[in-house]
Amino acid sequence: MALILKEINKESHIQFLKSYQTFSFLQLPCWAEVKGGWKSKNIGWFDERKLVCVGLVLIRNIPKTKWSLFYLPEGPVLNPEYAKNVIDWLTPLKDFAKSNGAFNLKLGPQVTINTWNATTIKNAISDNSYKKFRDVDPDRVNPFGLDIAIKLKNLGGKQIESTGEGFGDVQPRFVFVIDVEDKTDEQLLSSFSQEWRRNIKKAEKLEVKVKRANFDDLETFHNLYKETAKRDKFSPRPLSYFKQMWTSLNNNSNGLAEMRLYLAEQENVCHAACLWVKVGKHVWYTYGASSTIGRELRPSNAIQWQMMRDARDAGASIYDMRGIAATLNEKSTLFGLLRFKIGTGGKVVQYVGEWDFIFKPLIYKAFRVALARRG
Numbered sequence: 001m002a003l004i005l006k007e008i009n010k011e012s013h014i015q016f017l018k019s020y021q022t023f024s025f026l027q028l029p030c031w032a033e034v035k036g037g038w039k040s041k042n043i044g045w046f047d048e049r050k051l052v053c054v055g056l057v058l059i060r061n062i063p064k065t066k067w068s069l070f071y072l073p074e075g076p077v078l079n080p081e082y083a084k085n086v087i088d089w090l091t092p093l094k095d096f097a098k099s100n101g102a103f104n105l106k107l108g109p110q111v112t113i114n115t116w117n118a119t120t121i122k123n124a125i126s127d128n129s130y131k132k133f134r135d136v137d138p139d140r141v142n143p144f145g146l147d148i149a150i151k152l153k154n155l156g157g158k159q160i161e162s163t164g165e166g167f168g169d170v171q172p173r174f175v176f177v178i179d180v181e182d183k184t185d186e187q188l189l190s191s192f193s194q195e196w197r198r199n200i201k202k203a204e205k206l207e208v209k210v211k212r213a214n215f216d217d218l219e220t221f222h223n224l225y226k227e228t229a230k231r232d233k234f235s236p237r238p239l240s241y242f243k244q245m246w247t248s249l250n251n252n253s254n255g256l257a258e259m260r261l262y263l264a265e266q267e268n269v270c271h272a273a274c275l276w277v278k279v280g281k282h283v284w285y286t287y288g289a290s291s292t293i294g295r296e297l298r299p300s301n302a303i304q305w306q307m308m309r310d311a312r313d314a315g316a317s318i319y320d321m322r323g324i325a326a327t328l329n330e331k332s333t334l335f336g337l338l339r340f341k342i343g344t345g346g347k348v349v350q351y352v353g354e355w356d357f358i359f360k361p362l363i364y365k366a367f368r369v370a371l372a373r374r375g
Contacts, residue, residue: 172323
């Protein structure tokens, strides 16, 4: 029996989320404030009168048309008792999107499918016959998540496959996480590679200091971020984006989220800066930046080490270093992300990923072409 979907107010949305240990910060009602140029709706699924699932829908209109993209980033937030009956929550969501002028519905529940331990991945990298994670048997398979993915496909969902060795989705399908709950510094360090431990000691010896900064220091972060964007050839977000992100998560989340800024400095010169976000028992490293000069000081290792320990001390169970590409090819330009993160000894997690439900194929195709041209 399909659930009933309705628009809900922010207060009801927030109250529901307070009962959950963790969910993506991208599903907080206040995240809509960060996304300039998008409209939003707060929606809830009801079993009779009981609210059982919620979602933040971001809506992007195609100029001069009545059509819009409906997007639930890392959502919806699904009650496990109802999540497995995909047709019960997906059918009313599709009907709601179509009735409100959506040409496409994109969603990506934060549900795990596969997990690979660091040792398994390192062995696969050493064996040149493995090219991507999907070529390697996972250490753990989540039948619940696998069942949801199969049902999403069978119900008409299309998953965008990455070209070459890229990420594929808007939000990362593969992430690198570290279990930090109740672990001492020594226990965390024992899982690190020799290179990581050596780099942390080097940064300490060279008096690299990592500190928590404040709102006014976002400009320092952004200057490094623009330098990183130029070096790595991507388009940077404006400073206003990060200022709004700080205000929304710290002031407008009703206590559900916290955002921090960390700076790694030597002699008052900043060489690395990162943003840290916590919801429940989950902490994400969301954005990072570093200077080209001073890499020998190992500020990136130092700042990650501090953020990881602070996540643990703040009550988190997971420190999430966010996305990695699917590649295991050491010659790939995207391999560096995995090489850096795997040195912490954590694990690779594969989510269900993002799925498109296309209502207007020609408009969807034109939209994809436009996105590709914009890069």
